[in-house]
Amino acid sequence: MIAVLINGRRIDVEPGTTVAAAVMRLQAGFRRSVTGELRGPLCGMGICMECRVTLNGRPHERSCQLLCAPGMEISTDA
Amino acid sequence: MPSTLVIGGGPAGLAAAWAAVQTGDTVTLLDDNPALGGQIWRGEIPSRYRRFLDPRVTVRTGVQIHSAAQLPSADRIILATGTRERFLPFPGWTLPHVLGAGGLQAMVKSGLPIAGKRVVVAGSGPLLLAVAAYLRKRGAKVLLVAEQAPYARVAAFTRSLWRQPGKLLQAAQLGLGLRYRTDSWPLRAAPGSVTLQGHGVLPCDYLACGFGLVTNTELPELLGCKVESGAVITDSKQRTTVPHIYFAGAGSVDRSILEGQIAGFDLERARALYPARDAAVRFDRLLDETFQLRSELNTLATPETIICRCEDVPFSAVWQQRDWRSAKLQTRCGMGPCQGRICGPALEHLCGWPAASVRPPIFPTRLENLLDLRE
Amino acid sequence: MTTDVLIAGAGIVGAAIAAAFREEGGKCLVVEPHTVGGGATAAGMGHVVVMDDSPAQLALTEYSRRLWDALPVPPSVEREHRGTLWVAADAEEMAEVARKHALFPASEILDERALYEAEPELRPGLAGGLLVPGDSVVYAPTAASWLLRLTPVRYTAIESLTPDGALLADGTQVSAGLTILACGTGITRLLPELPIKPRKGHLAITDRYPGFLRHQLVELGYLKSAHGHSNESVAFNVQPRSTGQILIGSSRQYGDESPDIRPELLSRMLRRAVEYMPRLVDLQVIRTWTGFRAATPDSLPLIGPVRDRVWVAAGHEGLGITTSLGSAALLLDRLLGDTPAIPPEPYLPERFA
Ligand SMILES: Cc1cc2nc3c(=O)[nH]c(=O)nc-3n(C[C@H](O)[C@H](O)[C@H](O)COP(=O)(O)OP(=O)(O)OC[C@H]3O[C@@H](n4cnc5c(N)ncnc54)[C@H](O)[C@@H]3O)c2cc1C
Ligand code: FES
Numbered sequence: 001m002i003a004v005l006i007n008g009r010r011i012d013v014e015p016g017t018t019v020a021a022a023v024m025r026l027q028a029g030f031r032r033s034v035t036g037e038l039r040g041p042l043c044g045m046g047i048c049m050e051c052r053v054t055l056n057g058r059p060h061e062r063s064c065q066l067l068c069a070p071g072m073e074i075s076t077d078a
Numbered sequence: 079m080p081s082t083l084v085i086g087g088g089p090a091g092l093a094a095a096w097a098a099v100q101t102g103d104t105v106t107l108l109d110d111n112p113a114l115g116g117q118i119w120r121g122e123i124p125s126r127y128r129r130f131l132d133p134r135v136t137v138r139t140g141v142q143i144h145s146a147a148q149l150p151s152a153d154r155i156i157l158a159t160g161t162r163e164r165f166l167p168f169p170g171w172t173l174p175h176v177l178g179a180g181g182l183q184a185m186v187k188s189g190l191p192i193a194g195k196r197v198v199v200a201g202s203g204p205l206l207l208a209v210a211a212y213l214r215k216r217g218a219k220v221l222l223v224a225e226q227a228p229y230a231r232v233a234a235f236t237r238s239l240w241r242q243p244g245k246l247l248q249a250a251q252l253g254l255g256l257r258y259r260t261d262s263w264p265l266r267a268a269p270g271s272v273t274l275q276g277h278g279v280l281p282c283d284y285l286a287c288g289f290g291l292v293t294n295t296e297l298p299e300l301l302g303c304k305v306e307s308g309a310v311i312t313d314s315k316q317r318t319t320v321p322h323i324y325f326a327g328a329g330s331v332d333r334s335i336l337e338g339q340i341a342g343f344d345l346e347r348a349r350a351l352y353p354a355r356d357a358a359v360r361f362d363r364l365l366d367e368t369f370q371l372r373s374e375l376n377t378l379a380t381p382e383t384i385i386c387r388c389e390d391v392p393f394s395a396v397w398q399q400r401d402w403r404s405a406k407l408q409t410r411c412g413m414g415p416c417q418g419r420i421c422g423p424a425l426e427h428l429c430g431w432p433a434a435s436v437r438p439p440i441f442p443t444r445l446e447n448l449l450d451l452r453e
Numbered sequence: 454m455t456t457d458v459l460i461a462g463a464g465i466v467g468a469a470i471a472a473a474f475r476e477e478g479g480k481c482l483v484v485e486p487h488t489v490g491g492g493a494t495a496a497g498m499g500h501v502v503v504m505d506d507s508p509a510q511l512a513l514t515e516y517s518r519r520l521w522d523a524l525p526v527p528p529s530v531e532r533e534h535r536g537t538l539w540v541a542a543d544a545e546e547m548a549e550v551a552r553k554h555a556l557f558p559a560s561e562i563l564d565e566r567a568l569y570e571a572e573p574e575l576r577p578g579l580a581g582g583l584l585v586p587g588d589s590v591v592y593a594p595t596a597a598s599w600l601l602r603l604t605p606v607r608y609t610a611i612e613s614l615t616p617d618g619a620l621l622a623d624g625t626q627v628s629a630g631l632t633i634l635a636c637g638t639g640i641t642r643l644l645p646e647l648p649i650k651p652r653k654g655h656l657a658i659t660d661r662y663p664g665f666l667r668h669q670l671v672e673l674g675y676l677k678s679a680h681g682h683s684n685e686s687v688a689f690n691v692q693p694r695s696t697g698q699i700l701i702g703s704s705r706q707y708g709d710e711s712p713d714i715r716p717e718l719l720s721r722m723l724r725r726a727v728e729y730m731p732r733l734v735d736l737q738v739i740r741t742w743t744g745f746r747a748a749t750p751d752s753l754p755l756i757g758p759v760r761d762r763v764w765v766a767a768g769h770e771g772l773g774i775t776t777s778l779g780s781a782a783l784l785l786d787r788l789l790g791d792t793p794a795i796p797p798e799p800y801l802p803e804r805f806a
Contacts, residue, residue, distance in 0.1 A: 018185075020190075021251075022186060034389060042178050046110060046441075047265050048416050049414070066112070070404070147716040408489075408595055415739045438741060442739045446735070453717050
């Protein structure tokens with residue numbers, strides 16, 4: 001199992017789990033749109049940008065294209 | 079040894095790389111996903127295609143091509159950049175429980191538990207059934223598959239499958255035990271539910287929704303290949319209008335694999351596959367006709383419905399614009415990080431605006447990756 | 454078809470002229486082959502800035518900036534008074550800071566410490582800067598459409614000038630009391646004798662990073678690059694948009710008339726930006742584009758008559774968003790016979806006759 005932190009909460013996931021799937025497992029929201037709506041993944045393939053999160057301090061990372069790695073710190077808008 | 083560069087590691091790209099290796103080429107395959115297999119296989123490559131994973135192919139995953147200048151030099155380039163889903167805006171389509179059909183499948187394949195969840199699959203095309211079957215296998219309660227196409231067309235199509243027994247079997251297996259309903263489409267979604275044409279409100283945990291496929295033509299276009307009404311122009315050997323650049327992988331899996339092999343093989347071996355490929359192309363045309371989007375789908379968006387999800391541009395701001403370029407400049411529609419990949423195909427449908435031209439980077443990329451571009 | 458005033462071009466310059474003339478009651482018609490604000494106006498940075506390469510440039514930019522401030526633009530124009538921070542890398546450039554300070558009344562000299570307080574993302578070791586608080590940033594395409602909101606636009610080009618007006622590409626003959634050509638670099642097709650050359654520029658924009666940048670920043674080395682008429686140059690020029698996006702410029706290049714991105718030059722431009730702001734490397738670039746400035750030999754626009762009943766307003770090079778309003782005001786004064794706020798002579802086309 002791989003442990004990552006999402007908004008400060010620890011979650012253990014199977015290897016091969018994407019950050020997007022991990023965030024959804026925790027039922028955390030993803031991003032706030034520019035007018036403040038809550039959004040989540042749409043395409044699952046790196047195209048729509050709706051699944052963006054802040055990864056290890058870097059904003060705008062596409063969580064559906066990233067595999068969870070030990071110790072990752074992920075924060076979302078909601 | 080001549081070198082071949084393959085971009086894209088889905089069925090077409092894998093088949094192309096494998097075929098190119100058979101001809102004695104040195105082959106490199108690049109893909110932007112963490113795992114090979116493309117959207118459809120996602121790391122779970124069916125056993126009968128495992129041979130495509132030839133150890134002689136140099137594979138690099140997690141590499142996204144954003145600029146032409148980034149491509150390693152090669153004698154031949156085979157582009158197999160695949161397709162994406164078309165999304166049509168309706169009220170509530172931006173809610174977090176609404177995903178693409180392929181999108182939800184991808185999430186489940188990459189670790190989202192779906193067992194026990196109530197899912198409605200809606201939109202159009204054979205992908206809906208494939209997704210529904212997959213989700214069910216993983217324990218989801220698929221409440222309904224809503225297909226917008228009219229019953230008569232879908233029925234005629236199913237009958238025509240008698241002539242393609244392999245396909246029929248597949249369709250029958252897929253259809254097994256699923257509630258499938260034609261002439262139905264999402265009218266609106268609200269948190270925890272969807273309202274379907276002819277069906278009323280259905281509470282659900284997820285609405286998985288897609289209206290057919292759009293070819294990813296950005297990279298071919300960036301490299302100068304001619305693209306017409308959303309399709310990359312190719313000859314029978316899958317050559318684009320640019321010498322040494324091939325394109326493979328429009329349409330169904332079977333067709334993609336054939337196109338990939340034709341692009342990868344030498345002429346003689348490729349020729350042997352032309353009849354099968356041509357049949358697959360004809361089959362895809364039949365699919366296109368069957369699952370043609372009905373005009374009612376153009377009336378789903380209300381003035382408040384958001385069209386551009388990146389910039390939150392409502393339909394009312396967009397519809398009065400003269401063309402795509404004015405919409406971009408005056409309303410910011412399509413100016414966000416998805417670069418119009420979601421709203422572009424939607425507006426092509428709603429307003430008849432053809433896609434705009436592309437410029438590097440064709441995907442958002444860290445500025446650092448643009449510091450050493452060459453001509 | 455007849456009109457009092459026929460304006461060619463719905464860029465920011467044509468739009469400003471249409472707005473000014475309409476207020477005085479003249480019947481205006483604008484013709485535009487593409488989209489409103491879709492030419493250089495869409496490409497530019499929208500920095501409303503006072504520049505002082507020459508006294509005439511100072512006069513026109515200062516006057517224009519005042520006009521911009523008086524214009525009650527709607528929110529869609531995204532106007533923000535960010536101010537310009539001219540960044541000095543060394544003592545030589547600090548001398549330039551002192552010189553500019555004397556010319557710009559409200560400006561403020563920043564020493565090294567004050568510079569980093571103003572813009573923490575700048576690399577260490579810079580000498581200081583000059584903050585010009587009155588400069589602003591606008592989004593020019595919506596400014597153009599707002600200025601044109603009450604003027605009819607006909608979507609076609611002026612094909613050629615005729616003795617009493619113009620022939621349009623759609624075949625219409627227009628007879629006009631006055632024809633004003635505000636068609637940017639497109640003007641040389643109609644008047645090849647004008648000394649206007651396209652000068653290509655590249656720009657890039659990032660995703661949203663609110664707070665990363667506070668002012669419009671321009672390196673003072675800019676002067677060397679912008680006005681040396683060398684064939685290719687780049688300069689550090691970054692701008693915070695109201696969205697939180699960072700707009701990154703700029704390049705200047707003669708002799709390349711293709712709108713395609715030149716990857717090498719784009720890279721050079723971005724490297725220059727990173728030299729000043731190292732953490733830019735981490736930001737996601739979402740789009741790049743190019744545009745053409747209409748450049749004249751003396752870096753001043755051509756504003757005024759070229760022949761009987763034909764006026765031009767073009768050649769604004771890299772300052773046309775700023776100087777559009779001043780250009781329109783000068784032409785209106787000329788039409789009405791009023792005394793202009795600044796002397797119009799330095800901009801008259803006849804200086805090249
Ligand atoms: C990279 C870059 C950065 C810049 N940054 C800034 C900045 O920060 N601040 C600033 O003040 N300025 C800036 N500028 C300059 C500014 O963008 C231009 O000076 C200004 O937009 C010129 O406006 P225009 O209306 O003359 O030209 P355009 O916007 O080019 O408009 C001309 C219009 O005329 C039309 N046309 C052409 N031919 C015909 C014809 N025959 N008949 C009818 N219509 C015709 C065209 O289609 C076009 O729409 C920048 C320019 C570039 C390229
Ligand atoms: S879900 Fe669309 S980019 Fe990740």
